[in-house]
Amino acid sequence: MPFIPHTESDVHEMLAAIGAPDIEALFDEIPAALKVQSLAKVPEGLSEMDVVRLMRGRAKQDEAVLNFAGAGAYEHHIPAAIWQIVGRGEFYSAYTPYQAEASQGTLQLIYEYQTMMTRLTGMDISNASMYDGATAVAEAVLMAERSAKKGPRRVLVPESLHPAYRKTVQSIVGLQDIEVVTLPCPGGSLDPASLSSVEGEFTALIVPQPNFFGVLEDVDALTDAAHARGMLVIAVVNPMSLAMLKAPGAWGATGADITCGDGQPLGVPLSSGGPYFGFLACKKELVRNLPGRIVGRTTDLDGKGGFTLTLQAREQHIRRAKATSNICTNQGLLVTAATIYMSLLGPDGLAKVAAASANNLRALRERLLKIPGVEPLFGGRVHFHELALRLPRPAADVIEALAARRIVAGVSLGEDFPGFDDALLVCTTETKRVEDLDAFAGALAKALA
Secondary structure, three states: OOOOOOOHHHHHHHHHHHOOOOHHHHHOOOOHHHOOOOOOOOOOOOOHHHHHHHHHHHHHOOOOOEEOOOOOOOOOOOOHHHHHHHOOHHHHOOOOOOOHHHOHHHHHHHHHHHHHHHHHHOOOEEOOOEOOHHHHHHHHHHHHHHHHOOOOOEEEEEOOOOHHHHHHHHHHHHHHOOEEEEEOOOOOOOOHHHHHHOOOOOOEEEEEEOOOOOEOOOHHHHHHHHHHOOOEEEEEEOHHHHHOOOOHHHOOOOOOOEEEEEOOOOOOOOHHHOOOOEEEEEOHHHHHHOOOOEEEEEEOOOOOEEEEEEOOOEOOOOOHHHOOEOOOOOOHHHHHHHHHHHHHHHHHHHHHHHHHHHHHHHHHHHHHOOOOOOEEOOOOOOEOOEEEEEOOOOHHHHHHHHHOOOEEOOEEHHHOOOOOOOEEEEEOOOOOOHHHHHHHHHHHHHHHO
């Protein structure tokens, strides 16, 4: 709100009316041990004039930069028509479509989204989206456990999965007594042969494609090896890559069982980290354990086609004890953008975006490897629009140096992978031109010199 009208005397009068000595008394049910006594990084309050001055200065920092960072959030071109349509009142302010008779437009859009996601992933069923990619992976693990019904309650997670996803999975499933076993990936990807050396039984194996380092995993061999040991396969994919790469439904002999990931590349702006949306799809045999909601197509009493919510297995719709999830929701506005984005680009357009991103990475790689001391971290691996490089200096220092030139150089791997302080993860999308690649290579060469 732009203006808070309550004066100190107003606050005291309201507190007196309800019999509370101060505002802190309103929160006396919270144990003292859980309360934060001070916020070290939050400054003292400012006047309106000083706040406006501060925020204008912050806004100036939000000018366009040359971005070569990815790591789960990607800068793709978003046609102007997409958010012009999304911003219409019918979409922008529409609430969750509980009343089918009043929400046919929204329901149809979600139905079309589900159809597109099943065709993209090669799965049978897609839900109406999740919070984001990280929680979608955690929900996929819980879904696999429900599908198994009984068993070891253990899941295999490769080190090549996005570190934020691994942390989220641990936070969510660890509280439900599901053991997360991390598999090392010293070569930048998971060796299918290493699965045979892991002792014990597991419910599922998570397979990222491409993985956090941009490396393509041997998904066919991993899928078959996991299925041979009775595990379900959870594919974590970049949806844009599926315009070029094999769909998870076609991995190995019988395909992955569950597919999930973040839908941000599909028409959702970076927005300083969110909001994004997660997608989750599966084989038909597992649909009863799929969290969230599904929109189905039906006919009314007059025989006319229509759309309605079906299999509403979340706690708002059924008893909480029977719900498949009580944290999942429909990120409807972002799903709307993604649906329009996929509709406008079509299969050929998505393939062109993916190919341009991959070609730009190849061109950037050639330029950067000519710089003395720059080497590929995982040589000989096939990548998709992301590449890990080893530098002769700490990556964090290089990132800071290029930031002064208004270039986002990439992501330092040392923050999540000990021993990789000199490793930099760079990314290209279709938005980069030859002059952008040259500018980055030139700036990196000067920073290292």
